[in-house]
Amino acid sequence: MKKTITYLTVFFIAITVLSSFKKGEQKIQSDPSEFEILVQYLEASGNFINSELAPAIIQASEIKDNLKNDKYLVLDIRSEGWFDYGHIKNSVNVKGPELLTYFEDEIDPTSFEKITIVCYSGQSAAYYAGLLRLAGYNNVFNLKWGMSSWDSELAQNIWVKNSTDNFADQVETTTNSMPQKGATPKLSTGKTDAKEILKERIEAAFAKPYKEFIVKAEVAFENPTDYFIASYTDAENYNLGHIKGAVQYQPKTLASTKNLYTLPADKNILVNCSTGQSAAYVVAYLHVLGYNVSNLAYGSNSYMNSALVEKDLNGFSDKEIQNYPLSE
Structure with missing residues (x-):
């Protein structure tokens, strides 16, 4: 009888310890990373x-x-x-x-x-x-x-000067597959509050010169495999021509429930839009989230301007210059 009681006591202690361990393990697994905290906050704050x-x-x-x-x-x-x-x-x-x-x-x-x-x-x-x-x-x-x-x-x-057709004959029209969802960047602000994480990340972003994000067309065309090229354009722009290997990311689809997690955390993401301006907003966002990201200078206008102008797809031309008065 005593042995039975002893066995039961040991059994219940083991169950209690195991249960505590599993609860602790679940807690560790359920604690969101700084990246997840930040993404959830930004998406809940207007996205x-x-x-x-x-x-x-x-x-x-x-x-x-x-x-x-x-x-x-x-x-x-x-x-x-x-x-x-x-x-x-x-x-x-x-x-x-x-x-x-x-x-x-x-x-x-x-x-x-x-x-x-x-x-x-x-x-x-x-x-x-x-x-x-x-x-x-x-x-x-x-x-x-x-x-x-x-x-x-x-x-x-x-x-x-920078609106050219220098690489118009080197673009491809192949549709490249979007990767599967994978690992996300690891932020290390040491904060657990979303607002504090965001504040630190934005301050760090302002401290980095914008010129360090710029990649010129000649570099991208010469070494396309050095980058994961995200063509941040609609289907018409993408199908007109893009840098070899570029993957289309339809604008407004970089949410956690859509395509954000398909962006690689271990590569330099080169964002390419038609003008470099929409891409710059994406670069700001992804940089704050911890991605290694760059902007293709002047966008697709830097390598296939005439086609963009002809198709009325944000191609730069003289009609964009208003010649308004300047103050000195």
């Missing part, structure tokens, strides 16, 4: 990158029509020298990496209807606008084509 609000691009004509509207603020992130050479009336010169501090300490962003970030081409402005959107500033936009849309002289060394 900007996958919404109809993205990309937040504004036309030059709207800025021109609101030059006297004090609810429209234009922030020019070009160099001081180029700003002094010619800028949009009433615009303010602010360095790109200092925009977050400017929003937090220098202005009341909520007092403006629209805040437009302006650069040379629209691409770096789109990147910073994307970061500010993630930070919760929902009235931030970038000027389409940058200052190239405002003045023809400013456009010459930017969009005019």
Whole structure:
């Protein structure tokens, strides 16, 4: 009898220990990673990158029509020298990496209807606008084509020079399969609160120069296997031609319930849209999430401009230049 009681006692102790172990194991398994916490928070907080609000691009004509509207603020992130050479009336010169501090300490962003970030081409402005959107500033936009849309002289060394057909004969029209869902980036902020993780990731993103995200067309065409190329375009653009190996990612499909987890965490993701501007918003988003990501400079306009112009698929041409007055 005593032996039976002893056996039963040992049995129940073993069951209790095993049960505790399994509960602990389940807890470990159920604790979300920083990446998952951040994705869930961003998707629950408007899911900007996958919404109809993205990309937040504004036309030059709207800025021109609101030059006297004090609810429209234009922030020019070009160099001081180029700003002094010619800028949009009433615009303010602010360095790109200092925009977050400017929003937090220098202005009341909520007092403006629209805040437009302006650069040379629209691409770096789109990147910073994307970061500010993630930070919760929902009235931030970038000027389409940058200052190239405002003045023809400013456009010459930017969009005019970089809109080419240099690799139009090297594009492919093959449909490349999207990978299966896989591992996700590992963030290491040490935070468990979503807002704190986001704050640290955005601050780190502002500290990294935008130029480090840029990949030129000649590099991509020469070494396409160095990248996982995400063609962030609709089917018409993709089927018209893309860099060898590029996989189509339809805009608005980078949610956790759709295609986000198919992006590789162990490769340099090169995002290619038609102009480099929609891609810049994606680059901002993916970089904050911890992906190794780059932007194809000037998008598909850098290698097959004429085809885009002919098909009216965001191809840059002289008609995009408005030749509005500049202030000195």
